[in-house]
Amino acid sequence: MTLKKVIQKLVIYLILLTWSFIVIFPFYWLFTTSLKQPLNVSRGPKYVPTWDYEPTWEHWEYLFDEQKDTTWRHFRNSLIAATGSMFLSVFIGAMGGYGLSRFQYYWKPLKWRNDNIAFWIISQRFLPPALFVVPFLLLYTKLDLIDTHIGLIIAYTMFNIPFAVWIMRDFFNQLPTEMEDSALVDGATRWGAFTRIVMPLSTPGLVSVAIFSFVFSWNEFLYALMLTNFDAITMPILIAGQNNTRGVQWWFISALTLTAVVPVILMGLFLQRFITRGLVAGALKG
Amino acid sequence: MRRVVILVLLLAMLAVSGTVTTTAQDKPFEGQKVVVVTQTGRSIGGPVEDYAPEWEEMTGGEVELQQFAFGELYEKMITSFETGSIDYDVLIYPADWAGDFMAPGYLEPMSQEALEAIDVDDVIPLYSQRITAWGDTVYAFPYDGDSHMMYYRKDLVDGGEYAAEFEEKYGYPLAEPKTWQQYRDIAEFFNNREVETAGETFPIYGVLEAQRRGAQSYWVFLSRAASYAKIPGNPCFFFSCDDMTPQVNNPGWVRALEGYMDIAQFGPPEMINYDVADTRVHFPAGTSVLNIDWGDVGPISINPDASIIKGDVGFGVLPGVDEYWDYEKGEWVAEYNQAPFIAFGGWIISVAAGSDVKEAALDFAQFMARPELVKVLAVSPDTGINPARYSQLEDISLWVEAGFDEESAADYLDAILNTINHPNAVLDLRITGSAEYLDALDVEVSRAVAGEISAQEALDNVAAQWDAITDRLGREAQLEQYRAAVGWEG
Amino acid sequence: MLRRQSQAEQPERGTREDRIMKRVFLSPTVALLLALSIFPMIWSLGISITDMQRGGSTTQREAAVEGRTAEGAGFLGQSYSITTRNYSQLFKDERLHIAARNTLFYVIVGVAVQYLIGFALAIVLNQEFFGRSFFRTLFLLPMMMTPVAAAYTGRMMFDSRVSPIAHVLRMVSRWLERDKTIVAPWLTDTDWARVTIVLIDSWQWIPFMTLILLAGLQAIPDDIYEAARVDGANALQLFRRITFPLMLPVSATVILIRGLEIFKIIDIIVVTTGGGPGSSTESLTMYIFSVALTFGNYGYAAAISYMLLVLVIIFATVFLALVRLAQTSRVRTAT
Incomplete structure (x- = not known):
């Protein structure tokens, strides 16, 4: 190895370690804060449990023992909303993407073809959510969807669909058509070809759609706040709610944040190798 | 019907x-x-x-x-x-x-x-x-009774240690502040001074007042404004009851806002981002000499898990002023005026x-x-x-059992009773749209505190916005409600 | 850059089954978007030209004082009048203008910071080194946190008294033997607060930039670099002549996505500063939500949302035009 190479490696590791520190330290801080007594938070930074303060598990016990019903209700609702919207988004997104990739559409009134339709779909993702506040509330009230799991799932699916269709369309565009064509020739129906041949071949695309749908729905705050009252209320609301008349309850926020992040990380780790390829298929299209 | x-x-x-x-x-x-x-x-x-x-x-x-x-x-x-x-x-x-x-x-x-x-x-x-x-x-x-009151470190203010130095500097004896001017002097005197708190010596701030935007701090400002601009015997404080003219930009209010802006220099730099929820964590942790808050700080101050100043807290009715603005006469009246603010109402x-x-x-x-x-x-x-019943306020033993010493308990209950029974007490704004009126106030007060605009400009903006809100909600309808809310008998 | 083999090359399939099926495939998407996006949008436009508000429209309340009931029961059971007051208010409302300025600040500075750091990290992660996949996964962590929690974490980090950063600054000033402790007013000074909010947002979303830019880098074939290296190009030239131009489409996409997402910023601000100090950090989305849900001024909230929509469209159009300009000028200099 030449000196230049060595220096280059050193620089790389220096950057990596610096950024790793920036990424990890807040998580570490959350963990230590979740073990602190209030006075250990308000009286200056304490860094290492047992070294400069006496750790306590009482906040965790409070959330997962005394308050376990409340914590679990929020957690479960998040899980239902995120998983439900994930499956719906993947399915509807794959259908839409497949349609736009394999058929030619033409909508006369505006002279729209596939590309215009695709653009219209993706543009829906970027509409300011503020545009919908009042009508959404009224619509949901009329349909009796306020504070229901299904209501939240539908709303999140609406938000996830544009990306899902976009990514899947690009994915299918790059997927050779020979296999489904021969299946069609052999007498398979379109639907059969789609579900039995195309879908299994598209795992990377489907997985990346699944991940981002899940993560978005899991972390969403504004619509959860607006559309749920009690039965369907989710984790981010619970976390935001830890700011009360006794000051921000840093220890509860820390514990709940760590709890909320675990399912996402597990899922990310498990499916991570698929995510890059799928997402990029969408991004590269520009 | x-x-x-x-x-x-x-x-x-x-x-x-x-x-x-x-x-x-x-x-x-x-x-x-x-x-x-x-x-x-x-x-x-x-x-x-x-x-x-x-x-x-x-x-x-x-x-x-x-x-x-x-x-x-x-x-x-x-x-x-x-x-x-x-x-x-x-x-x-x-x-x-x-x-x-x-x-x-x-x-x-x-x-x-x-x-x-x-x-x-x-x-x-x-x-x-x-x-x-x-x-x-x-x-x-x-369920809960709520009014703003003042908290101070009586071990520092009532104790003799600083009395001489204070009197020399300000020309009057150091004691529980009765006016906002005295309150300011005490804040200035103690700010950044090394004092002993719970056996440790460390620098202390003068005040803790909530100043965070989008929180509960505008009530703290209103607590100040009340004594500067509430006319004894006239219940109409936010608006005039004749035609719903906002009073918020009259000289009394402006002077109150200037005081609220000025006091920030005697608090922690973070104070502009503190809500009441934060100040009531820090005051019991020995951070400042003075504090404005609801009754909550009383019981918190005796909680060993949150407080290191148990027994060192003095309780008082919100300070008054030596001179208040009378908008009916359009002039300053040189009379002592105290107007406790029943902030929030519980x-x-x-x-x-x-x-x-x-x-x-x-x-x-x-x-x-x-x-x-x-x-x-x-x-x-x-x-x-917080207490809202006679049975709670008249029974000192209840409070002593909870951990107050007798003197503190009496002091605390006195402060509350004197606040809610005060003839010149001001009720919170409770008419349709109060959330919007108060939000306009909150934003502009916060801008003044952040130094974006002057106190006068800020409150002029508020008055203009209040007028717009009133017009939108119907001036007559609002006037009717406001008169009813303050019990005006014109 | 675009490969669109299948749709362009495929002849229209005329079978009856396909004519039905193509509608079946697309209709769930279209139905959902029409029902939950387009329909509310039109509804919103309608609301924006009325005097409807919580507690009864102006028309209704005035009628009530005069002792008569206003005719008809429309939206929310309110009778209402058509008015342009919401749109004329747009020009008068100083708070709105400040919020718009703040939002543009977040978008422009936020995108710039995230793109630059994100790109740099992507280049580093694209090198050969031990533990590459570990770091790639690790760097994604911030994205997993719900924005509300990220904002609270940010508040813990940037507190000027009890945060580790403040502690380090105190130690530094002691070490420098300065008389006055260095205090960084992260969230308490009007100019700093905006920047701090951008920092928190960046902490969370730089991974997104890195992820996609890295994938873009990986998609550039090695032989292009090889050829240039044979021609004697150095690292900087390689970047300028190959990496950057080839990355332009991906860059444009991520910048656009992030830019449009930052237009919606609200959670972080609500948690960290509540819009203060003063009016320095309130965003448009945040203002709209207060107008709609706290003040109940529905008509005005709808009008502001349309203004925001116009801003978003302008941003996207101008940006895309710039990208196109950059691309054509690249092509011209290359030939």
């Missing part, structure tokens, strides 16, 4: 019979689920968590508690009413939202029987007749008119508001329930 009255009476009777039959019939509300909504945290929701099982055991009903952060609570409650999706049966909420909740009939009126069941005569009339009512109808049970309990388990909901509301329970809650450092 007649039908409504009959219905209400009928329901009230049902409700009362419900409580009476508790003994006769074993579990009157078997299988009924009452959803209670309030703010997150132990302060207000905690007691519901703790005592609900007892009620469930007694009645067979089931209580579920839903909590939201303070910043979201109003929106959640009002949209749930407005969209007609009544998911909450019992609401525990700040009294100053009455205009938006009680006026449109979203809440169930409380019958005389229901009120007697919670021994309403024991409640201080301010709460039982004004704060829980809209017009002549009572819509809520008092958390009160109501039953939603649209609830489908009204009877059970009312029963649970009564259960939570009954004197025996709130008496216990008020002295507990774990809750934010």
